Amino acid sequence: MTALVTGSAGGIGRAIVTKLRAQGFDVKELDLVDGFDVADPAAWEHIGSVDLACLNAGVLTGDGDIATLTDEQYRRAVGVNVDGVVFGVRRLDRVMPTGSTIIVTASLAGLVGIPDDPIYGLTKHAIVGFVRSVAPQLAKRGIRIQAVCPGWADTALTPPEFKQGLVASGFRLLQPFEVAEGVWAAYESEGTGEAWVVQPGREPLLYEFKGVPGPR
Helix, strand or coil, X not given: CEEEEEXXXXXXXXXXXXXXXXXXXXXXXXXXXXCCCCCCHHHHCCCCCCCEEEECCCCCCCCCCCCCCCHHHHHHHHHHHHHHHHHHHHHHHHHCCCCCEEEEECCHHHCCCCCCCHHHHHHHHHHXXXXXXXXHHHHHCCCEEEEXXXXXXXXXXXXXXXXXXXXXXCCCCECHHHHHHHHHHHHHCCXXXXXXXXXXXCCCEECCCCCCCCCC
């Protein structure tokens, strides 16, 4: 069995790679530090078929004030968090075999508000919506797609001062291996277009979307 993981050099990425290798997967690691930019559509054209793809790369803007947000911060966040998933899914849909799976690392910020980084919240809401919306057409070609929505994790992505505040308030940060377990739970599920919540002290949980009232 073959797999790929984007953002593989980060804490969660490394944990996903470790988990998949322990499960017998031959894993290809893709990360910006090794020259792979998920936001570059041309880079994806060199990616071949795998049985499991974990689209994990993500960034924060580092700015919670929309008035001071720079164009560069905004474009990079959308490029990595949204374009990197869309371009990846587009390519993988063309090359993955029937029975394969795509797992996207979204965030709890894709299900609830995140005032500390509204643009990050925007991108993660977009990804959850994309996964749910694209799932039916992928299913027709025998490909499943799932979203994993972890809370704050103890990684370099979480700003140090924010991390310190959480810990001081008694909040336990997720460990990367716990997010990897959420990825595995999403993979083992027989569903598609699902969102799996990963929170400290809990087993990975399938999120139940309540839906909206229909027309009258």
